[in-house]
Amino acid sequence: MSLIKTTYNRRSFLKASAVAGGGMVLGFSWLASCTPTQEEIMAMPEEWFDINAFLKIGDNGVVTIMSPNPEIGQNVKTSMPMIIAEELDVSWDNVIVEQAGLNTENFRRQLAGGSQSIRQGWESLRMAGATARRMLLEAAAKQWEVPVGELTTNEGLISHEKSGQTIGYGEIASAAAEVTVPEEIELKDPKDFKIIGTDRLNVDGPKIAKGEPLFGLDVQEEGMLIAMIEHPPAFGMKIKSVDADAVKAMPGIKDVFTINIAPEGIEQQWSDRNNVFNDLVAIVGNSTWEVMKAKKALNVEWEAESSLESSDDHEATLSDLVSQKADPARRDGNPEAAFRDADEVIERTYSAPFLAHNTMEPMNFYANVTADKAELKGPIQTPEFLRKTAAALLGMEEDKVSVMMTRMGGGFGRRLYGNFGLEATLISKQAGAPVKLVYTREDDMSQGTYRPDYKVVYRAALDADKNLTAIHVRGAGTHGSPVFANRFPAGTVDNYLAENHRKESNISTGAWRAPRSNFIAGAEQSFLDEVAEAMGKDPIELRLELFDRAIKDPVGERNDYDAERYAGVLKLVKEKSGWGQDMAGVYRGVSAYYCHNSYVAQVLDVEMVDNKPKVKKVWCAVDCGIVVNPIAAKNQIEGGIVDGIGHAMYSGLTFKDGAPEQTNYDKYRLIRHSEAPAEIEVFFVDNGIDPTGLGEPSLPPIMAALANAMAKATGERLYTQPFVSSQAVLG
Amino acid sequence: MAIFNLKINGENHQVDVDPESPTLWVLRDHVKLVGTKYGCGIGQCGACTIHIDGQAMRSCSLPISAVADKSITTIEGLSKKGDHPLQKAWIEHDVPQCGYCQAGQIMNAASLLNNNPNPSDADIDAAMNGNICRCGTYVRIKAAIKTAANS
Numbered sequence: 095m096s097l098i099k100t101t102y103n104r105r106s107f108l109k110a111s112a113v114a115g116g117g118m119v120l121g122f123s124w125l126a127s128c129t130p131t132q133e134e135i136m137a138m139p140e141e142w143f144d145i146n147a148f149l150k151i152g153d154n155g156v157v158t159i160m161s162p163n164p165e166i167g168q169n170v171k172t173s174m175p176m177i178i179a180e181e182l183d184v185s186w187d188n189v190i191v192e193q194a195g196l197n198t199e200n201f202r203r204q205l206a207g208g209s210q211s212i213r214q215g216w217e218s219l220r221m222a223g224a225t226a227r228r229m230l231l232e233a234a235a236k237q238w239e240v241p242v243g244e245l246t247t248n249e250g251l252i253s254h255e256k257s258g259q260t261i262g263y264g265e266i267a268s269a270a271a272e273v274t275v276p277e278e279i280e281l282k283d284p285k286d287f288k289i290i291g292t293d294r295l296n297v298d299g300p301k302i303a304k305g306e307p308l309f310g311l312d313v314q315e316e317g318m319l320i321a322m323i324e325h326p327p328a329f330g331m332k333i334k335s336v337d338a339d340a341v342k343a344m345p346g347i348k349d350v351f352t353i354n355i356a357p358e359g360i361e362q363q364w365s366d367r368n369n370v371f372n373d374l375v376a377i378v379g380n381s382t383w384e385v386m387k388a389k390k391a392l393n394v395e396w397e398a399e400s401s402l403e404s405s406d407d408h409e410a411t412l413s414d415l416v417s418q419k420a421d422p423a424r425r426d427g428n429p430e431a432a433f434r435d436a437d438e439v440i441e442r443t444y445s446a447p448f449l450a451h452n453t454m455e456p457m458n459f460y461a462n463v464t465a466d467k468a469e470l471k472g473p474i475q476t477p478e479f480l481r482k483t484a485a486a487l488l489g490m491e492e493d494k495v496s497v498m499m500t501r502m503g504g505g506f507g508r509r510l511y512g513n514f515g516l517e518a519t520l521i522s523k524q525a526g527a528p529v530k531l532v533y534t535r536e537d538d539m540s541q542g543t544y545r546p547d548y549k550v551v552y553r554a555a556l557d558a559d560k561n562l563t564a565i566h567v568r569g570a571g572t573h574g575s576p577v578f579a580n581r582f583p584a585g586t587v588d589n590y591l592a593e594n595h596r597k598e599s600n601i602s603t604g605a606w607r608a609p610r611s612n613f614i615a616g617a618e619q620s621f622l623d624e625v626a627e628a629m630g631k632d633p634i635e636l637r638l639e640l641f642d643r644a645i646k647d648p649v650g651e652r653n654d655y656d657a658e659r660y661a662g663v664l665k666l667v668k669e670k671s672g673w674g675q676d677m678a679g680v681y682r683g684v685s686a687y688y689c690h691n692s693y694v695a696q697v698l699d700v701e702m703v704d705n706k707p708k709v710k711k712v713w714c715a716v717d718c719g720i721v722v723n724p725i726a727a728k729n730q731i732e733g734g735i736v737d738g739i740g741h742a743m744y745s746g747l748t749f750k751d752g753a754p755e756q757t758n759y760d761k762y763r764l765i766r767h768s769e770a771p772a773e774i775e776v777f778f779v780d781n782g783i784d785p786t787g788l789g790e791p792s793l794p795p796i797m798a799a800l801a802n803a804m805a806k807a808t809g810e811r812l813y814t815q816p817f818v819s820s821q822a823v824l825g
Numbered sequence: 826m827a828i829f830n831l832k833i834n835g836e837n838h839q840v841d842v843d844p845e846s847p848t849l850w851v852l853r854d855h856v857k858l859v860g861t862k863y864g865c866g867i868g869q870c871g872a873c874t875i876h877i878d879g880q881a882m883r884s885c886s887l888p889i890s891a892v893a894d895k896s897i898t899t900i901e902g903l904s905k906k907g908d909h910p911l912q913k914a915w916i917e918h919d920v921p922q923c924g925y926c927q928a929g930q931i932m933n934a935a936s937l938l939n940n941n942p943n944p945s946d947a948d949i950d951a952a953m954n955g956n957i958c959r960c961g962t963y964v965r966i967k968a969a970i971k972t973a974a975n976s
């Protein structure tokens with residue numbers, strides 16, 4: 095057991111109070127030791143949030159644990175309460191999980207993003223459980239007049255061995271509510287964990303399988319109208335005029351009007367600033383179909399207010415940028431000399447298009463704005479920011495605006511940006527009725543906040559003995575370069591240069607699952623494969639040699655990774671996959687990457703089926719510290735792998751005159767059943783380190799494992815995503 | 826507008842709607858059965874899959890006038906207690922991530938098993954290819970379908 099100081103502001107942030115009918119309610123609002131600034135949040139979404147917890151013990155011993163963070167399919171609604179239940183020492187069977195609404199008094203920073211919910215919540219969730227357990231123990235000790243140190247707990251039962259007395263949590267909960275919150279609490283030794291590290295099924299699983307209403311789009315309220323928006327068809331355009339008369343007369347249509355979610359003088363949150371379509375037409379009516387029909391019939395005249403960009407222009411600009419020098423983001427040794435003196439220089443260029451998030455559940459939100467308050471409900475990763483801007487738009491105090499989070503039909507970063515919540519708010523206000531705003535798939539895919547388009551050039555210098563003497567990377571992308579200057583391979587070569595270019599654009603971009611990593615990992619790890627080939631080395635051996643250098647004699651001061659943990663996952667996947675043995679008809683690629691504080695290494699096997707390459711199996715080693723819920727953790731890893739293969743292979747959003755050329759799944763390809771790997775095997779490194787991110791880290795490296803295996807299978811290297819568009823054989 | 830008498834999950838419902846209205850929106854907005862999901866509206870994603878006389882159909886592309894005299898089954902009516910072998914297998918394999926596509930996946934798989942009680946991997950791929958899962962739960966879906974087929 096470890097003793098830990100409870101790090102909260104006692105008076106304002108922790109409340110213990112008896113609730114009606116007995117029982118104890120504990121509300122926590124932990125202060126994180128380091129709170130990132132808004133700027134840091136924007137620049138570095140991996141380092142985000144504090145977290146909070148809330149639990150309620152019934153007099154029958156049943157425990158309700160509030161899950162404070164939004165659930166986007168990363169399974170925090172199960173895994174966060176597991177952590178509380180562990181330290182509280184209750185049977186998981188007696189736990190009910192409820193989604194908490196936005197409540198900044200009880201909780202702080204209820205956010206989902208950057209794979210940080212568990213990492214940031216780990217200690218505070220444990221404290222929430224342990225503090226409650228301690229208060230129950232103290233109440234029992236007082237009642238029995240025995241020293242608290244003589245008491246033990248087991249699955250919701252307190253025992254005093256000497257006297258043979260026992261009492262259930264439910265029976266003592268009400269007395270426990272009167273106990274002073276302890277200054278110090280004991281946390282369990284991870285060795286003694288009974289819930290953490292065991293498979294626990296998704297708490298919403300049965301409801302999902304039965305089709306029960308869980309999602310924002312499922313919200314139904316008394317008197318609720320349906321609303322849709324019409325945004326400009328192209329980036330760089332705005333509304334010129336709206337001819338709404340004919341549409342207003344259509345059956346079921348209540349009103350048509352324009353809204354502006356970013357008027358002058360209203361303070362925006364960081365989550366609002368990426369949005370470009372702030373002036374919109376809103377259509378309100380009785381039913382979804384009637385509003386959809388009206389939307390189709392609506393006559394809006396648009397006009398250009400800035401340039402109308404096309405993918406060809408973007409391609410040309412990015413190519414131009416990566417051919418030009420930039421201020422070094424990092425420079426070690428003398429890379430220029432190393433390249434000048436090189437015996438061989440390998441240079442490769444990688445690029446990838448814009449991507450839409452394409453959450454399966456399109457954007458939507460429910461709002462009910464009345465004269466003195468507003469009720470908002472829906473799928474949002476950043477409820478607190480939504481409330482701030484909504485309150486500002488309505489001219490209301492924040493405490494008059496409530497936000498309830500529904501289960502989200504996917505996020506992938508899109509629901510960090512709550513424009514749809516603000517739109518619903520203003521539409522409800524104007525319509526004077528509760529409304530549910532619903533995006534069509536086309537609205538959703540053409541709305542923006544895309545994964546930016548990227549291009550990167552890698553160069554490697556080899557000397558006459560085929561030693562790697564220098565690496566140079568130069569990246570460019572819309573609204574920022576994809577290159578992380580201090581990540582691997584920085585630190586592993588004497589001469590290293592990283593340069594970044596930024597391209598401006600009126601196409602809006604935003605965080606998309608594993609921002610920047612989702613492109614650069616694939617490029618870097620594909621490049622390394624070719625470098626290994628040129629050096630005559632096994633690709634895993636080359637990587638291990640580089641990590642070895644970074645462990646023993648790292649180059650430079652600031653290397654943002656732990657080379658031992660990196661090497662650890664690579665060795666694990668090497669062993670598990672039986673790397674190195676010849677398997678007839680199997681073509682293998684390897685890749686490793688570090689992001690969101692976790693390490694992942696993968697081997698991917700391709701076989702040729704009917705002359706087409708087919709992904710048969712993926713072997714994946716992960717070091718994300720302690721795994722809270724293995725069955726769900728594996729699901730996240732598998733999902734990231736399928737997602738990464740799918741987007742590298744099939745997906746892309748292109749533009750013509752400012753308008754996306756793909757607005758639905760007939761043209762925008764997403765990976766399908768038959769294209770997914772037949773098998774994925776996941777191995778976790780067991781090292782007892784506090785847990786780190788899981789939702790994102792398996793996606794970035796798989797793009798290179800795929801490309802490297804495909805190169806073996808087809809004899810052609812892949813440089814341009816989506817791969818299907820660059821190689822006919824893949825189509 | 827026109828009156829339609831619908832048989833949904835064994836119960837009769839009367840609705841007064843535009844005959845062109847896709848079955849999906851009649852189910853969701855008028856009958857208040859929201860288990861059937863909207864994903865694309867053009868028959869490309871499978872989120873809206875229901876059964877018409879036992880066969881999987883995309884309710885987003887099916888005008889209500891075309892199904893008025895047919896028997897409609899939605900995810901809410903697949904089993905009385907949510908204990909269809911596929912629903913049980915889905916829970917056991919912990920298939921869902923976000924969960925949004927899963928009603929459509931289950932309904933499509935149920936129709937597959939009705940027609941082919943012991944599908945091969947290739948059969949599953951062929952039958953399920955119209956159902957997108959953006960979260961990438963395909964490997965588990967396949968495993969769950971096999972478990973259900975064997976039960």
Ligand code: FES
Nearest residue numbers: 864865866871885
């Ligand atoms: S919503 Fe019907 S197939 Fe996508």
Ligand code: FES
Nearest residue numbers: 923924958959960
């Ligand atoms: S579980 Fe999220 S779309 Fe399938």
